[in-house]
Amino acid sequence: MSRKLLSILILISLSIIYMSSCKSGEDADQDDLVGETLDSVDIREEIIISMLAPSDMAVMLMDNPDLYFNKDIINPTTNSDKYNTNVKIALNIGIYTADLSYASLFEQEQITYDYLDVVKGMSEEIGITNSIEKRHLDMIKNSKLDKNEMIRIINESFMNTDAYLRENNRQKIITMILIGGWVEAQYIAVSLSKNSPDTNKQLTESILAQKISLELMTLALENIQHDNTLLSLKKDIDKIYEAYILMEDNLNEENFENFCNLISEVRKNYIV
Amino acid sequence: MNSYLKYIFLIAFISTFSFSKVNAQCIDLVKHKGFTYLDTSKYIPEARFNALPLREGDDVDIYKSFFKGRNYRIVVVAADNMPKLNFKVTNFQRQTLYDSKITKMESWDFVSDKNQNLIISVEVPKAKKDEKPQSGCVAVIVGFSY
Numbered sequence: 001m002s003r004k005l006l007s008i009l010i011l012i013s014l015s016i017i018y019m020s021s022c023k024s025g026e027d028a029d030q031d032d033l034v035g036e037t038l039d040s041v042d043i044r045e046e047i048i049i050s051m052l053a054p055s056d057m058a059v060m061l062m063d064n065p066d067l068y069f070n071k072d073i074i075n076p077t078t079n080s081d082k083y084n085t086n087v088k089i090a091l092n093i094g095i096y097t098a099d100l101s102y103a104s105l106f107e108q109e110q111i112t113y114d115y116l117d118v119v120k121g122m123s124e125e126i127g128i129t130n131s132i133e134k135r136h137l138d139m140i141k142n143s144k145l146d147k148n149e150m151i152r153i154i155n156e157s158f159m160n161t162d163a164y165l166r167e168n169n170r171q172k173i174i175t176m177i178l179i180g181g182w183v184e185a186q187y188i189a190v191s192l193s194k195n196s197p198d199t200n201k202q203l204t205e206s207i208l209a210q211k212i213s214l215e216l217m218t219l220a221l222e223n224i225q226h227d228n229t230l231l232s233l234k235k236d237i238d239k240i241y242e243a244y245i246l247m248e249d250n251l252n253e254e255n256f257e258n259f260c261n262l263i264s265e266v267r268k269n270y271i272v
Numbered sequence: 273m274n275s276y277l278k279y280i281f282l283i284a285f286i287s288t289f290s291f292s293k294v295n296a297q298c299i300d301l302v303k304h305k306g307f308t309y310l311d312t313s314k315y316i317p318e319a320r321f322n323a324l325p326l327r328e329g330d331d332v333d334i335y336k337s338f339f340k341g342r343n344y345r346i347v348v349v350a351a352d353n354m355p356k357l358n359f360k361v362t363n364f365q366r367q368t369l370y371d372s373k374i375t376k377m378e379s380w381d382f383v384s385d386k387n388q389n390l391i392i393s394v395e396v397p398k399a400k401k402d403e404k405p406q407s408g409c410v411a412v413i414v415g416f417s418y
Contacts, residue, residue, distance in 0.1 A: 046331070046332055046333065047332070047333045047334075047335065048322055048324070048332060048333070048334045048335070049334075049335045050320045050322050050334050050335060050336045050414075051320075051337075052320075052337060053318065053319030053320050054319075055319050056318050056319055056320075059416075060339050060342075063418070148316060148418070151316055152312070152316055152317070154319070155316065155317055155318065155319035156303075156317070156319075158319035158320075159299070159302070159317070159319050159320070159321045160299070162319070162320055162321035163298065163299040163302075163321040163323070166321055166324075167298070209339055209340065209387040211387075212337045212387050212388065212389050213337045215389060216335055216336075216337055216389055219335065
């Protein structure tokens with residue numbers, strides 16, 4: 001075989017490797033998202049909009065001495081079987097991550113473990129492998145960890161997921177995870193507030209403070225005109241933002257309750 | 273032909289391995305150098321992965337929310353082959369709150385006096401004239417304490 005033919009074969013094999021490495025993320029993003037690709041021009045290479053992770057959201061909202069853990073609020077793990085599209089899986093990875101972070105803040109080891117295990121399974125379903133390490137699951141199951149140690153583990157696991165998705169050009173999936181997590185953390189917070197701004201003043205302040213994280217989310221979703229899935233999620237975010245403006249203008253029972261109802265309604269659509 | 277096929281598979285294996293290795297470099301930078309500077313015994317690292325490969329002369333802005341009353345540490349690190357980085361923290365009106373060119377430090381500890389979105393601007397100094405620009409991972413790690 002000539003040297004020229006050998007060079008051609010090498011070139012072809014390298015091209016195949018390059019193309020397969022680039023495509024893996026896109027393929028995994030498809031199923032119900034056919035025709036809804038996120039163009040590379042939509043991603044700002046020189047700017048990273050670092051929206052809050054679901055675990056950090058939970059800490060900022062629920063790290064409050066007067067709060068408590070209520071298992072009835074969170075999305076049951078039994079629901080995980082019905083999420084069979086990438087959109088639902090991604091949104092609910094965010095939702096379950098917020099739930100397990102809430103559980104960890106109240107040192108609920110078993111629930112944290114169970115939910116982390118579900119997130120691990122769902123992540124693998126959409127091609128995210130090795131994000132949650134077995135040693136971390138074992139540590140939560142077998143060691144008596146305090147909330148700080150659990151949050152460290154959860155944050156490191158989320159960072160693995162984030163890094164994997166970023167490096168495989170799957171920003172759309174991470175955006176959906178972050179939106180799901182944001183909504184769930186707010187849902188837990190408004191549930192604990194019992195729809196009143198006076199139930200727990202510190203909690204109300206924390207809920208209001210999240211307007212700035214929503215502003216970053218809005219900024220991150222600015223250039224998604226071609227993506228119907230993200231556009232539909234952006235509509236939810238825009239509605240929530242409007243409710244924030246009303247509360248900022250006048251923090252009364254009615255505006256607060258409307259905000260709480262809106263969060264519940266959006267969350268309900270994500271978990272069904 | 274058989275030996276050529278083996279050759280091609282060998283190239284495929286090496287290339288795939290190299291691709292994974294490049295991907296692993298940024299997360300390793302965050303978890304090793306980044307977490308050391310952060311001092312994880314004092315600060316809990318936030319969960320977002322803010323790292324990317326840059327070349328000398330490049331810059332990146334990271335937009336991030338900070339909450340009232342929280343203690344934060346911001347750490348900026350780069351791969352060992354890269355020069356010392358400069359970073360600035362500004363508000364959205366571009367008023368500077370911190371500039372590492374003045375302090376010469378890789379990290380900044382502060383308590384946020386309000387709920388605010390800030391911009392962390394990282395600049396990789398330009399390569400010297402006639403020198404090939406180096407490239408490597410750059411990472412921003414944010415931690416908080418109770």
